Amino acid sequence: MSDLNIFREEARAWIRENAPRSLWGTSGSGPFEGYWGGSKDLEADPDILGWRDRGIEKGWTAPSWPKEYGGGGLSVAHEQIIHEELKAIGVPRPIAGQGLAMFGPVLLQYGNDEQRAEHLPKIARGEVRWCQGYSEPNAGSDLANLQLRAERDGDEFVLNGQKVWTSHAHLSDWIYCLARTNPKAPKKQMGISILLADLGTPGITVRRIDLISGYSPFCETFFDDARVPAKNLVGELDEGWTIAKAILGHERSSIGRSIARQPGSAEREVVARARKHLGVGHGPIPDPLLRDEVAGLGMLEEAFHLTLARIEQSSKSGTPGPEGSISKIVGSELKQKRFELGMKVAGILGLGWEGPGFDDDDLEYTRDWLRSRATTIEGGSSEIQKNIVSKRVLGLPEGKK
Amino acid sequence: MxxxxxxxxxxxxxxxxxxxxxxxxxxxxxxxxxxxxxxxxxxxxxxxxxxxxxxxxxxxxxxxxxxxxxxxxxxxxxxxxxxxxxxxxxxxxxxxxxxxxxxxxxxxxxxxxxxxxxxxxxxxxxxxVSVAYEERGSRDFRHVETVARASDDGFEITGEKIQVLDGHLVDAIIVSAATGGGAPTLFLVDSNAKGVTTTQQFRIDGQSSAIVRFENVAVALDSVVGELGKGAALLQTVFDRAAVGLAAHMLGASEQALADTLAYLKEREQFDVPIGSFQALQHRAVALYTEIALLRSVVLAAARVIDEQPEEVPRFACLAKALASETFLHVAKEAIQMHGGIGVTDEHDIGLYIKRAQATYMTFGEPSQHRRRWAELHGY
Missing domain, CATH: 1.10.540.10 (Acyl-CoA dehydrogenase/oxidase, N-terminal domain)
Incomplete structure (x- = not known):
């Protein structure tokens, strides 16, 4: 047996022994599913907190990070095996979220020793939760148009401006954001820097945004003469755009993977809803056209999972390439199709917003359907992803946008 | 999975x-x-x-x-x-x-x-060697008009099969014919046997084929392939493999049609710029690329499953063939559209792809048939 196969046996045994039974089958084990940690999310479930602690002890909250930063010191291949074994029984990662999936890898690559030592262990232990400050009111798809000003004043930067779509900023402790440090740079992609800010800094305020679903996972974050130590600059001054693109690469592949959940789960979910709402027990779905659509969804889902597996098997380096864009495009479309079909089979019973005459599962499903409309927009819209693939993979010439 | x-x-x-x-x-x-x-x-x-x-x-x-x-x-x-x-x-x-x-x-x-x-x-x-299973009167291989009547020392086969691939060229034909009770049995027939006649057919995709007629063709008992009356089940397992193999062929064809189209998008200029700089075409090209990426994963998995997980073959065969059919035909249609006028001329090769795409789409089950079987295999 190869080393990796031996490790898989060990990982499987450890996970099955240590993951509380109540968490089995509750998750697709993606990087954003589960408990995100931090000082503001007051999780009370002892099983979730216990699982977090076992993960920290083992170094498996961040398996491929160096041990000195609270990681497991393992290779990316080993980390993948751990995640596969979690997924196999539907157990969430001990800690999930932006810090582990996106900010940590960037700090490992671009941060200095002091920054790594300060921030990474707190992420690996779930003590500090991070959010991302990228988009602004006038910088969505055209992200490089961002205007958050950061002016150097002694050994501080003074921040003024606004970020939007800062996910879960109200539950986060720190933010990593893109700021304009040189407004006179010849191109708008130049003169951008990455700065880290404690959200408790005077001058920073957070306001939640209500979505069509009624959920409010996103916030607006305002900076009004907020002062941040100059040592919180990551990488070189004015050269943050390259790092930003690397973070977006991680984000895209993470979103793609986090949508994946358990193979076959979208199909099973829609079939279960069809049976519930069409009253057909365990027999075939009687409408052949509807059955055809459900099977089409199931096939797309299987093809998507196989493609994720192929990407993982072939990416030895662990650096997400343009394939991340494909997984985001397909994953987000799959998610929308799943909810569309799930709504279709419910008929008018899927129309409830709240109150009597609707059951809780259906009410939640309807909200999730509305929420799913954002998946083809957030983390770079499908159109932006297609621009990237067109240029970077297909080599088509750049044109007017 | x-x-x-x-x-x-x-x-x-x-x-x-x-x-x-x-x-x-x-x-x-x-x-x-x-x-x-x-x-x-x-x-x-x-x-x-x-x-x-x-x-x-x-x-x-x-x-x-x-x-x-x-x-x-x-x-x-x-x-x-x-x-x-x-x-x-x-x-x-x-x-x-x-x-x-x-x-x-x-x-x-x-x-x-x-x-x-x-x-x-x-x-x-x-x-x-070919397999003769298509008939004029039936689109379901489980129902055959061709009959094999028991004789003193074997069977006598009578009937007509259409579009038998390479039917006029092969050395031996495996033919499905109804035996007692109407269930099909497969027989291995020498192409030179008395009573076998072939007429070459010409299809849009250039795949050689023929009408093969059997008139009281005498075959011995040991010419049965598989078990008597169990020809449909055997054919299904053959088609499962054939569907995966054909899907691999369709994957290669889709790849090449897209590659040729991308080359054209980079070279053809209108309004003083390469037409590949237009976002309307770029996004459609990416859609094709994405579909092909999915198809590649599915074909590789299905081929692997044939070697390693026999119990999973039906599911993966449905998946591979349904996706290959939809993808190849979509790619072929878009390839012509993006080539513009030259794409519909006989002179240009890109038009050959849609002909093979249509033919392969209709071979070993259309996508809707595969989705129905997939649903049955998944219990709905």
């Missing part, structure tokens, strides 16, 4: 080398333009026997055939690597009739004697 880990979807070093060699061979020796030549001269064969023979010498026809029949004894996965490359130039050589139908039927249901008589010849490129 019912298992928790996906099958290995990567090629090993030998397989990568095979893929590269086959790619170069096909692109250099077997350009799609040959299809036009064969068609215009109403070629009786419709493919190149020399190229077939050369591929045999390279070991490619016997990749999956066991050592005892002079093959290389490798897997169906390896065969699919060559099939994928054969699709790039829409090769009309008898891959489907002989390697995907005839050989698989023999491997799955043939007696020792039947295999011994034919498989070594198949691997050597000297023998062709």
């Amino acid at each position: 019912s298992g928790h880990t996906a099958p290995s979807l990567l090629l090993n070093d030998e397989q990568k080398m095979l893929s590269k060699t086959a790619h170069e061979f096909v692109r250099k020796r077997a350009p799609a333009a040959r299809l036009r030549t064969f068609r215009d001269r109403k070629d009786e064969v419709g493919f190149s026997r020399e190229i077939w023979k050369e591929m045999a010498q390279l070991g490619w026809l016997g990749l999956q055939i066991p050592h005892e029949y002079d093959g290389l004894g490798l897997g169906f996965f390896d065969l699919c690597i060559v099939l994928e490359e054969s699709g790039r130039e829409l090769m009309p050589e008898p891959f489907v009739s002989t390697l995907l139908l005839g050989a698989q039927a023999l491997l799955l249901g043939g007696t020792g004697a039947q295999k011994k008589a034919l498989l070594a010849g198949v691997a050597a490129g000297e023998k062709l």
